[in-house]
Amino acid sequence: MVQGSSSAEHGGPPPGARAQLLDTASAIMREGDVIDISLSELSLRSGLNSALVKYYFGNKAGLLKALLDRDWQAIVTSVDALLAKDGWSPEAKLRRHLWKVVDTFYEVPYLNRLTMRMVRESDDTEARRIADCYLSPIYRAYEELIGDGVRAGVFREIDPQLFYFTVTGAVDRFFSARLVLKHCFDQDTLTEELRDRYREHTIDIIMAGILAR
Amino acid sequence: MVQGSSSAEHGGPPPGARAQLLDTASAIMREGDVIDISLSELSLRSGLNSALVKYYFGNKAGLLKALLDRDWQAIVTSVDALLAKDGWSPEAKLRRHLWKVVDTFYEVPYLNRLTMRMVRESDDTEARRIADCYLSPIYRAYEELIGDGVRAGVFREIDPQLFYFTVTGAVDRFFSARLVLKHCFDQDTLTEELRDRYREHTIDIIMAGILAR
Numbered sequence: 001m002v003q004g005s006s007s008a009e010h011g012g013p014p015p016g017a018r019a020q021l022l023d024t025a026s027a028i029m030r031e032g033d034v035i036d037i038s039l040s041e042l043s044l045r046s047g048l049n050s051a052l053v054k055y056y057f058g059n060k061a062g063l064l065k066a067l068l069d070r071d072w073q074a075i076v077t078s079v080d081a082l083l084a085k086d087g088w089s090p091e092a093k094l095r096r097h098l099w100k101v102v103d104t105f106y107e108v109p110y111l112n113r114l115t116m117r118m119v120r121e122s123d124d125t126e127a128r129r130i131a132d133c134y135l136s137p138i139y140r141a142y143e144e145l146i147g148d149g150v151r152a153g154v155f156r157e158i159d160p161q162l163f164y165f166t167v168t169g170a171v172d173r174f175f176s177a178r179l180v181l182k183h184c185f186d187q188d189t190l191t192e193e194l195r196d197r198y199r200e201h202t203i204d205i206i207m208a209g210i211l212a213r
Numbered sequence: 214m215v216q217g218s219s220s221a222e223h224g225g226p227p228p229g230a231r232a233q234l235l236d237t238a239s240a241i242m243r244e245g246d247v248i249d250i251s252l253s254e255l256s257l258r259s260g261l262n263s264a265l266v267k268y269y270f271g272n273k274a275g276l277l278k279a280l281l282d283r284d285w286q287a288i289v290t291s292v293d294a295l296l297a298k299d300g301w302s303p304e305a306k307l308r309r310h311l312w313k314v315v316d317t318f319y320e321v322p323y324l325n326r327l328t329m330r331m332v333r334e335s336d337d338t339e340a341r342r343i344a345d346c347y348l349s350p351i352y353r354a355y356e357e358l359i360g361d362g363v364r365a366g367v368f369r370e371i372d373p374q375l376f377y378f379t380v381t382g383a384v385d386r387f388f389s390a391r392l393v394l395k396h397c398f399d400q401d402t403l404t405e406e407l408r409d410r411y412r413e414h415t416i417d418i419i420m421a422g423i424l425a426r
Contacts, residue, residue, distance in 0.1 A: 033333075112386075119396060120246075131396035156421070162414040165387040173325075173382025174375075183332060183344035201375040208369070209422030 013048075018056045020046055022067050029110040033178045035117055037063075061121075068118055071108050072134035079141045090149030091211070095203055097145070101171050102199040106190065109175035112168070139164050146210075155210050167206060174198050231269045233259050235280050242323040246391045248330055250276075274334075281331055284321050285347035292354045303362030304424070310358070311419055314384050315412040319403065322388035325381070352377050359423075368423050380419060387411050 014020075024046040028037050039060060043050035057063040078100060082093055105111070115134070119127045142160040149155030178190060187194070227233075237259040241250045252273060256263040270276040291313060295306055318324070328347070332340045355373040362368030391403060400407070 127396050135396070158418065159410070159414055162387075162411055163418070165411070166383040166415065166418060169384070169386025170379040170382040172386060174378040183340050183348070197372070198375055198378070201372055202379065205371065205376070205379060205419075205422035209418035213426065 013052055013055060017048055017052055021048060021052060021056065021063065022070055024048075025063060025067055026071070026108065026110075029114070030108065033109070035110050035114045064114065064118065068111075068114060068130070068134075071111050072115075075104060076134060076137050079138060083141055083144060089154070090145055090152055091154050091207075093145055094149065094155075094210070095207065098167065098203045098206060099199060101167060102195060102202060105171050105175040106195045109172075109178070109190070112172045142167075149210075154212055156212050158210055163210070170202060170206075171198075226265055226268060227261070230261055230265055234261060234265060234269065234276065235283055237261075238276060238280050239284070239321065239323075242327070243321065246322070248323050248327045277327065277331065281324075281327060281343070281347075284324050285328075288317060289347060289350050292351060296354055296357060302367070303358055303365055304367050304420075306358055307362065307423070308416055308420060311380065311384075311416045312412060314380060315408060315415060318384050318388040319405075319408045322385075322391070322403070325385045355380075362423075367425055369425050371423055376423070383415060383419070384411075 021042065024042055025037050028041060028045065029035060037060070039050045039053055042048075042053070053060065053063055057066050079097065082088075082097055082100070085093065088096075115130065119130055122130065139161065142164045146155060146158055146160040146163060150157055175190060175195075234255065237255055238250050241254060241258065242248060250273070252263045252266055255261075255266070266273065266276055270279050292310065295301075295310055295313070298306065301309075328343065332343055335343065352374065355377045359368060359371055359373040359376055363370055388403060
């Protein structure tokens with residue numbers, strides 16, 4: 001029942017099937033600018049039997065939760081590693097962080113909307129888990145990074161909580177705005193060229209906004 | 214059929230009923246952090262017969278479209294008036310604009326999400342209308358305002374298209390993030406105090422980011 005057609009003879013799911021389902025779900029959301037998927041499209045695009053969703057994730061909600069976990073764990077790990085770097089100035093760390101944030105939202109432009117949807121549709125315990133595991137660690141990283149820069153005199157006095165909304169909002173809005181691009185600017189997709197331009201713009205304006213003069 | 218109970222004897226809908234339905238729909242979305250409404254809740258909260266929705270707007274989709282039009286027309290009118298002000302410097306106009314943007318998203322925090330939903334669910338003609346009537350005028354205002362400031366030497370060379378995403382993203386994200394506030398920061402609602410703090414922060418960091426040194 002849980003076997004893909006190609007592995008029916010082995011009696012188990014094909015190797016890498018779980019990761020492949022998540023990769024495919026991510027690609028569907030990214031390309032379609034949506035935060036939902038149909039299991040039949042997932043099965044068609046991944047070449048995997050949709051019973052595997054039940055096997056690995058229980059149901060579609062479980063699949064969405066696993067995708068949220070996958071995407072956020074990568075972000076938290078990356079931010080933790082950046083903050084732990086010895087010998088980097090707060091300015092260098094912030095520049096590098098902004099660079100990565102743009103990359104991240106380019107890869108998973110659905111993530112903020114998906115997160116808000118999951119928080120909205122979850123009970124209090126699960127909403128708290130999402131906040132504790134993913135949102136709060138990022139906020140605490142901002143608190144540490146901005147605090148270090150302010151104490152070193154390289155950053156102006158900026159509230160890290162509010163700064164967190166400034167950065168994530170500015171970046172997220174751009175990459176979730178495919179529809180605006182299409183209908184206002186006759187630009188159909190997010191390209192690497194546009195990503196690089198927006199990255200340069202974002203780092204430029206945010207750093208100018210925070211650096212002490 | 215279209216009469217509210219209080220006006221049944223007059224043979225027509227109560228005066229101001231159309232505006233009252235829109236006001237109530239706006240309040241429901243703002244308070245609930247949602248971009249949908251139930252007609253029964255709308256009727257209960259407004260004290261108006263839900264047949265009036267059919268009378269004025271055809272159906273719920275028509276009501277949502279009318280709300281979108283109401284909110285956006287106010288914004289476009291206000292931005293046009295600001296740009297037309299004689300004797301104001303580009304810096305003063307931008308500061309005033311940022312002040313107003315924060316006010317707007319505080320009042321109608323659902324507007325960006327609602328706009329994206331309407332664009333997504335509309336046919337090409339209606340999506341184009343929304344872009345042409347509401348999104349493009351705001352973008353063109355940015356082009357004019359930033360261009361004036363760059364030519365006057367008070368603003369650095371900033372791409373107005375990208376700047377538009379920076380500002381609207383930073384502000385929108387904050388006010389649509391009630392759930393983040395609740396679960397990360399144990400702060401249950403958007404207060405005027407928080408609005409004012411975020412306004413000061415936003416104007417501070419954006420102006421520092423754009424002003425020539």
